[in-house]
Amino acid sequence: MNAVFRRALFALALALCCGALNAQAIDPLPFKDHAEETRFQQLTRELRCLVCQNENLADSNADLARDLRHQVFELMRQGKSDAQIKQYLVDRYSDFVLYDPPVQGSTLLLWFGPLAILLAGAAVVVVTVRRRSRAQAPASNQSANDSSPNDEGDDW
Amino acid sequence: MTPELGQLALILALLLALAQGVLPLLGAWRGNGALMAVARPAAAGQAVFVALAFGVLSWAFLHFDFSVRYVADNSNLALPWYYRLAAVWGAHEGSLLLWIFILNLWTVALAALSHKLPDVFVARVLGVLGLIAVGFIAFILFTSNPFERLLPMPPDGGDLNPVLQDPGMTFHPPVLYMGYVGFSVAFAFSIAALLGGELEQAWVRWARPWTNVAWGFLSAGIVAGSWWAYAELGWGGWWFWDPVENASFMPWLVGAALIHAQAVTEKRGALRAWTILLSIFAFSLSLLGTFLVRSGVLTSVHAFASDPKRGLFILCFLAVVVGGSLLLYALRAPKVAGGKPFGVVSRETAILIGNLMLTVAAAMVLLGTLFPLLGDALNLGKISVGPPYFGFLFTLLMIPIVLLLPFGPYLRWGEKGGLPPLKNVAVRAGIAALACAIAAAFTTGWALKAIAGTAAAVWCCVGTLLYVLKRWREMPAGRRYPAEMAGMLLAHFGVGVFLAGVLLTEALSVERDVRMAPGQVQTIGGYDFRFDGVHVADGPNWQGDQGTVTVMRDDREIAVMHPQKRTYTRGQVQTESAIDAGVTRDLYVALGEPMDRNDPEGAWALRLYHKPFVRWIWAGGLLMMLGGFFSAADKRFRLRREATEKLPASAQESHA
Amino acid sequence: MSRLVPFFAFLLLVALFGFGIWWNTRHDQREVPSPLIDKPAPAYALPKLDDPAQTVTREAMLGKPYLINVFASWCVACGEEHPVLMSEGQRVGVPLVGYNYKDEPDEAKAWLERHGNPYGLVIADREGRTAIDFGVYGAPETFLVDAKGVIRYKRIGPLTPEVIERELKPAIAALRKEAP
Secondary structure, three states: OHHHHHHHHHHHHHHHHOOOOEOOOOOOOOOOOHHHHHHHHHHHHOEEOOOOOOOEOOOOOOHHHHHHHHHHHHHHHOOOOHHHHHHHHHHHHOHHHEOOOOOOHHHHHHHHHHHHHHHHHHHHHHHHHHHHHHOOOOOOOOOHHHHOOOOOOOOO | OHHHHHHHHHHHHHHHHHHHHHHHHHHHHHOOHHHHOOHHHHHHHHHHHHHHHHHHHHHHHHOOOOOEHHHHHHOOOOOOHHHHHHHHHOOHHHHHHHHHHHHHHHHHHHHHHOOOOOHHHHHHHHHHHHHHHHHHHHHHHHHOOOOOEOOOOOOOOOOOOHHHOOHHHHHHHHHHHHHHHHHHHHHHHHHHHHHHOOOOOHHHHHHHHHHHHHHHHHHHHHHHHHHHHHHHOOOOOOOOOOHHHHHHHHHHHHHHHHHHHHHHHHHHOOOHHHHHHHHHHHHHHHHHHHHHHHHOOOOOOOOOOOOHHHHHHHHHHHHHHHHHHHHHHHHHOOOOOOOOOOOOOOHHHHHHHHHHHHHHHHHHHHHHHHHHHHHHHOOOOOOOOOHHHHHHHHHHHHHHHHHHHHHOOOOOOOOOOOOHHHHHHHHHHHHHHHHHHHHHHHHHOOOHHHHHHHHHHHHHHHHHHHHHHHHHHHOOOOOOOOHHHHHHHHHHHHHHHHHHHHHHHHHHOEEEEEEEOOOOEEEEOOEEEEEEEEEEEEOOOEEEEEEEEEEEEOOEEEEEEOOEEEEEOOOOEEEEOEEEOOOOEEEEEEEEEEOOOOOOOOOEEEEEEEEEOHHHHHHHHHHHHHHHHHHHOOHHHOOOHHHHHHHHHHHHHHHO | OHHHHHHHHHHHHHHHHHHHHHHHHHOOOOOOOOOOOOOEOOOOEEEEOOOOOOEEEHHHHOOOOEEEEEEOOOOHHHHHHHHHHHHHHHHHOOOEEEEEEOOOHHHHHHHHHHHOOOOOEEEEEOOOHHHHHOOOOOOOEEEEEOOOOEEEEEEEOOOOHHHHHHHHHHHHHHHHHHOO
């Protein structure tokens, strides 16, 4: 019970760190042109805030998010690439900060699982269609009701 | 005393739900008409008692009964009456009560409109719905009682979460639940069909309008949620792939597949087992959404209070309901592929491919949503799965659907017809799409997403419109567009509108965080935003700063906007953005902090957006909703005597 | 047989959810394990709280293990943790270094005066820049650094007597074993 309470308190403390939970992060930075601004927005949108964990770095109003945004901006100014900036954050905060999980051993299932499901499903569809296209009129042991469903000869 | 009355009503509702869940099913099994006849009155009685409980809770909110813990936690003396009413479903306990109440509404509607169906079948359907109600009412009573007392009674309450104090939020949950819960009807129909072993597709015809309506509501609920996130969370985004959003999106995807599969089964008798399975999936995913949101197993914007006991209860319930029905499916689903054969180029094949893509998309969303949990389980480390993953894979999976969509109405059932009309459409829609894509390329400066969006939207819309034209020319007035077809055309057209909205917004939106002193002007997307300072503005239960931003274009005033920053009674800060809506663009302004805290007269941080075509996203969603409602209204679905009279005979056969 | 596939897939899902519920009763979901464990602590040079002229560096701290405890006067959970540090801090057997995170020095000093000072040494990171190198994301956090300057253990959230017994003390004992 005590442990549960402590955890709740910890969560609360984190929530408080978020400060104004539903306030927006509006943080004017001195971008030199629109391209740089767009790059910054895209990059920070793909990074996850550690304090308010359901927000990205661009939107989070947490103090740490602001610090990290400024750090990202500074790294951009130093001429670092997006990949280098991401690596900088991963080195400190782990893959958790990446909303775009890297393709690696631990995420193979994530990235290729849907493909596997798609292939399996496609195989079933192909088999079904082939079988159905070869089939003649329904087998005679089916009831008449079954083979004359509600298709009223609509042309559509 | 009153809150206890609510609790008593819930207990009685539970007893009636038990009666509704057990007796008619027993009756249907034993062929006992008296037991089967219990279903309707029990459902009605249960609805009355749940409505009573709902009324009692509303009354407690309206009269500031802070001795009820739920009321004290979620409202206070300063909260206006309309938000006190919305607060009834503003948190976990009350929203569950709303869930049950809506389940009752669906059940009563079904009980009232099913008099022409065979009694055995109705008894099974209502019985299944009764069992679902048992689970949820028990969940409320044993783990999440909204009527729990708080003693001593506090003089004033907490607050409804300020993000929920918005008109959009008042509608979002009820409409969304109408959709979630609505799938329970299709579910109950298919379980009844499995239990009865009546392998006719007749049940599908009865289930179709219910499914379409539920899906329409779900579309509307998702649109409302998306719009609310856009306007109220203040981030200007319209979809975040958050677990809670995904929880509503998965049943929607499967529901879309189900609507089409039901059409095949109803009209052609084919894909019967698949339709049953999809009905089970659609409702299971609705339940799963409830589990994800309320068990706290995932981090999300929307986590309700997360108590492991609650999680465990829903999990057990989920295991029984879904596990039981899938087992029943494995044992009793039709084994013989029935129905009419179809060719490779046929509407059935196209629908199958669409079904495949939609269900794989739902599976992908499920995998992505649960993967962080899987990462914990397999010790892969903490992994985040976010918009880049979902956006990328979802786009890939939807490409075949977009490509096939214009052909849908032209394709014929079975084999008749053939390729020539399809080529015709492909050429015309293709040329239109290409022309518009080239135009888009030049006007948007080769923004790839904008080009793709224009092409995809024109492809879908022109293809659909060509069919509208064809019907207009070929059919006599009055028979051109039966409601079922009109619904399909509306929804398909909606897909095109939606695509245009999504991709054009993504490609062309401009967002800028700026520092502005009064009088200063910023130009975004051809609009001049002039900041005219900030003054104090107070509401019933908040104090705030209100900025004034005048928007001009070519020296003509377009709008005066008032973004606010509110501080609510309990200290929560909430950004209220100002939005100037338009058909081709939204202007969006949010107020940040003063650059110097001691000088509110000076410069402020502001966020300015120019969002072209963002409204088309919701317009597309609403068209899909209308499509669902229209189709359901088709005369064909009104029950006819002859279709139903065949049933009892075959039902008895299967018992023999 | 193929009709049982959905059922078995669902069983897997139920198992996963069951695991999720169980896991969350023992872990905080928001806890993100640090990638710095068993890696050298980042280089730092931070002023002492009570004497900003003096700077403490990673190199100066080499030679014996120590604990870094990230705290701030604005941090609610730090207040909850503080009595534990006061009572247990001296008994864990390694020096306790306070890391004052994004705080006003005056407020931090007043806070320590009011609640007591369990730290042998307090360093201050007003801007929170070095804290990013340490991967700090929510105070309180506690790092165990060994004699070679390698981070061996990290606690996110308040230290409690249980955590100290179950996690911190064994980690310190392990250090002793390898470097007698």
